[in-house]
Amino acid sequence: xxxxxxxxxxxxxxxDVQQEHFAGALDRFAQFFIKPLFTQSATDRELNxxxxxxxxxPRSPCSPLIRTRCCPQLRIPRTYRTTCGxxxxxxxxxxxxxxxLSSDPHPLLSAAGEEPxxxxxxxxxxxxxxxxxxG
Amino acid sequence: xxxxxxxxxxxxxxxxxSKYYSANxxxxxxxxxxxxxxxxxxxxxxxxxxxxxxxxxxxLSYAGAEPFGAEQMGHTVYVVPVKxxxxxxxxxxxxxxxxxxxxxxxxxxxxxxxxxxAGSVLALLKKxxxxxxxxxxxxxxxxxxxxx
Numbered sequence: 001x002x003x004x005x006x007x008x009x010x011x012x013x014x015x016d017v018q019q020e021h022f023a024g025a026l027d028r029f030a031q032f033f034i035k036p037l038f039t040q041s042a043t044d045r046e047l048n049x050x051x052x053x054x055x056x057x058p059r060s061p062c063s064p065l066i067r068t069r070c071c072p073q074l075r076i077p078r079t080y081r082t083t084c085g086x087x088x089x090x091x092x093x094x095x096x097x098x099x100x101l102s103s104d105p106h107p108l109l110s111a112a113g114e115e116p117x118x119x120x121x122x123x124x125x126x127x128x129x130x131x132x133x134x135g
Numbered sequence: 136x137x138x139x140x141x142x143x144x145x146x147x148x149x150x151x152x153s154k155y156y157s158a159n160x161x162x163x164x165x166x167x168x169x170x171x172x173x174x175x176x177x178x179x180x181x182x183x184x185x186x187x188x189x190x191x192x193x194x195l196s197y198a199g200a201e202p203f204g205a206e207q208m209g210h211t212v213y214v215v216p217v218k219x220x221x222x223x224x225x226x227x228x229x230x231x232x233x234x235x236x237x238x239x240x241x242x243x244x245x246x247x248x249x250x251x252x253a254g255s256v257l258a259l260l261k262k263x264x265x266x267x268x269x270x271x272x273x274x275x276x277x278x279x280x281x282x283x
Binding site for chain 1: 140144145148149152156161165167169176178181182184185195270
């Protein structure tokens with residue numbers, strides 16, 4: 001089995017293999033770091049796979065949640081609304097989820113149940129910017 | 136999409152690789168049944184030619200930032216999930232734990248909090264019909280910062 005992932009600050013490549021094939025597998029593994037091919041076709045395939053994943057799977061609501069908890073630069077409105085999938089240019093797709101920060105109602109929210117005046121939260125603006133930079 | 140923006144992804148990958156995949160920024164762990172000397176010999180032969188350009192560690196723009204400042208503390212965030220899901224998550228900020236990797240003091244806490252035997256937190260919550268699973272653990276999100 002072989003795979004790789006990137007966490008917040010590290011990328012990890014790993015594999016396991018039956019003992020008799022270890023030396024050969026380790027050699028091939030090393031080559032990626034010494035002289036990777038990054039062939040055009042493999043690059044295109046990977047790009048396509050990422051694009052498909054992004055389109056097919058609404059993002060977990062946990063990922064913006066983590067950002068609200070961890071991003072010190074972000075001022076979060078007490079109520080905001082964003083889409084679960086990456087916000088598309090043509091309008092919101094995917095299910096909508098709503099997060100409410102406790103304590104007082106948001107000053108821009110005139111009455112409970114009304115649409116918040118802040119329809120685009122700072123959070124989704126950050127998201128948009130990231131999408132743009134990544135795109 | 137990248138092509139439309141005039142970005143050559145393959146070129147970018149090669150550039151990224153030559154910039155960051157320098158031996159001084161990389162670590163290798165090998166686990167095998169071969170004797171240590173033999174493993175070391177294999178690794179030395181196979182990996183020595185990875186170039187080392189003395190690349191600087193990527194800068195961490197958030198280094199020293201306080202992820203849980205006064206504005207983030209003491210808040211409850213309610214999220215309506217897409218899935219059918221009921222989850223309560225509580226987070227406490229902790230000082231960086233990396234240097235304690237040999238002792239792992241947070242394991243004591245997470246072991247006790249996450250225990251499932253009679254008399255445990257979960258046992259009580261189950262008895263009251265409040266929970267069907269519970270987990271506790273340290274989350275080391277980034278260098279210099281941790282949480283439980």
